[in-house]
Amino acid sequence: MEMDRKEILHMVDHTLLAQGATWEQIRQLIDDAIAFETASVCIPPSFVKAARAYAGSRMRITTVIGFPNGYATTAVKIFETQDAVANGADEIDMVINIGWVKDARYDLVQREIEAVRAACPDQILKVIIETCLLTDDEKIRMCGVVTASGADYIKTSTGFSRGGATSADVELMRAHVGANVKVKAAGGISSFEDAEHFIELGASRLGTSRLVKIAKQELQ
Numbered sequence: 001m002e003m004d005r006k007e008i009l010h011m012v013d014h015t016l017l018a019q020g021a022t023w024e025q026i027r028q029l030i031d032d033a034i035a036f037e038t039a040s041v042c043i044p045p046s047f048v049k050a051a052r053a054y055a056g057s058r059m060r061i062t063t064v065i066g067f068p069n070g071y072a073t074t075a076v077k078i079f080e081t082q083d084a085v086a087n088g089a090d091e092i093d094m095v096i097n098i099g100w101v102k103d104a105r106y107d108l109v110q111r112e113i114e115a116v117r118a119a120c121p122d123q124i125l126k127v128i129i130e131t132c133l134l135t136d137d138e139k140i141r142m143c144g145v146v147t148a149s150g151a152d153y154i155k156t157s158t159g160f161s162r163g164g165a166t167s168a169d170v171e172l173m174r175a176h177v178g179a180n181v182k183v184k185a186a187g188g189i190s191s192f193e194d195a196e197h198f199i200e201l202g203a204s205r206l207g208t209s210r211l212v213k214i215a216k217q218e219l220q
Contacts, residue, residue, distance in 0.1 A: 003196050003199065005192055005215065006036075006037070008192060008195050008196060008199065008206075008211065009036045009037060009038055009211060009212065009215065010037060010038065010039060011039055011195075011199065011203075011204065011205055011206055012038040012039055012195075012205075012206050012207075012208060012211055012212065013038070013039055013040045013041070013042040013062050013091075013093075013184070013186075013205060013206065013207045013208075014029060014032065014033040014036075014038040014040070014041050014042070014208075014209065014211075014212050015041070015042040015043075015159075015186070015207050015208060015209050016029045016041070016042070016043055016209060017042065017043070017044060017064065017067070017068075017159070017160075021043075021044060021047070023047065023050060026041075026043055026047045026050075026051060027054060029041050029043065029209075030051060030054060030055050030059055032212050032216060033059050033212065034055070034058050034059050036212050036215055036216070038059075038212065039060065039205060040059065040060035040061060040062040040090065040091055041055075041059055041060075041061060041062065042062040042063070042064070042091075042093065042207060043061065043062070043063060044063065044064070045063045045064065045065075045080060045083065045084055045087075045089075048061055048063050048084055048087040048088055048089050049087040049088060051088075052087060052088030052089075053088075060090040060091060061088060061089050061090050061091070062089065062090065062091035062092070062093060062124075062126075063084045063089045063091075063092065063093070064092075064093045064094070064095070064128075064158075065077050065080045065081050065084065065092055065093065065094040065095070065116065066080065066094055066095040066096075066097075067093075067094075067095050067128075067158060067160075068095060068158040068159075068160035068161070069095065069098075070095035070096050070097050070098050070128070070130065071097055071098070071099060074111075074112045074115055077094060077112065077115070077116055078115055078116060078119050081094070081116050081119040081120050082119050084120075085119065085120050085122075085123060089120075089123060090123055090124065091123055091124040091125075091126065092116065092120045092123050092124070092125050092126065093126040093128055093155060093184075093207075094113070094116050094125065094126070094127055094128065095128045095130065095158060096109055096112070096113070096127060096128065096129055096130070096142070097109060097112060098130055098133055098134070100112075101129075101134060101138050101141075101142065102138075106141055106142075106144075106145050109142070109145055110145045110148060110149050113125075113127055113145065113146065113149035113150075113151055114149050114150065117149060117150045117151060124152045124153070125150075125151045125152050125153070126151065126152065126153035126154070126155045126184050126205075127142075127146045127149070127151045127153065127154055127155060128155040128156075128157065128158055128186075129142045129146070129154060129155070129156070130156075130157060130158060130161055131156045131157060131163075131165075131166070131169040131173075132157060132161050132162045132163035132164070133161060133162070136172065139169065139172055139173065139176075140172065140176045142154070143172075143173055143176035143177040143181075144176070146177060146181055147177050147178035147180065147181050151181065152181065152182060153181065153182045153183065153184045153204070153205060154173055154177050154181055154182075154183055154184070155183075155184040155185075155186055155205075155207070156169050156170065156173070156183075156184070156185050156186055156187060157186050157187035157188075157207075158186070158187070159186055159187040159188070159207070163187065163188070164186060164187020164188030164189070165185035165186055165187050165188060165189060165198060165203075167197065167198070167201055170183055170185050170198050170201045170202060170203050171201045171202065173202075174201060174202030174203075182204040182205065183202055183203045183204060183205075184203065184204070184205040184206070184207060185198040185203040185205075185206055185207070186206070186207025186208070187207070189206055189207070189208040189210065189211070190208075190210050191210070191211075191214070192211060192214065195208070195211060
């Protein structure tokens, strides 16, 4: 059954994480997100304070931690999270330490997620596992880690590595995370058809910049 486009847009984190993003572009992102009633805007940490002041209560602010490589120390990720919360972030998307996964140090990965969770107790926490760099076994193990950590979402991708969300990954994650964890698909979602497909597979949130652009162009 075809979903209503407005319903799909309600599930989008309208995203701009380009290194050269300017305040004018972030402000426009917020305006568009408000106009199309997206779930949030996902923006670089340095813009969170200004975005909060500009958006007020009109739009939720998501920012990224340990982004995009994930190999900052846990202490740095905790500080980044505390700073983001102090600046007004509503949601935190953190990148795991992928090397620890490759070393099968799932205990360290879980403790780090728990430490970030403790730094943002009232915010939504999404954990980016960068699926394109993991084996299926590692993805399944990470579903268990994220479930045990108290995070709200498991997220496929940063969009800055070798690949983004795939149907197989979203299906696998939905099958292996606990009932308390939702799935965010991000990276490469370029159409409403893509978005609806990922939602049907079990994604509850979508990270993309393209759907609002499509909706905006159709109004012109």
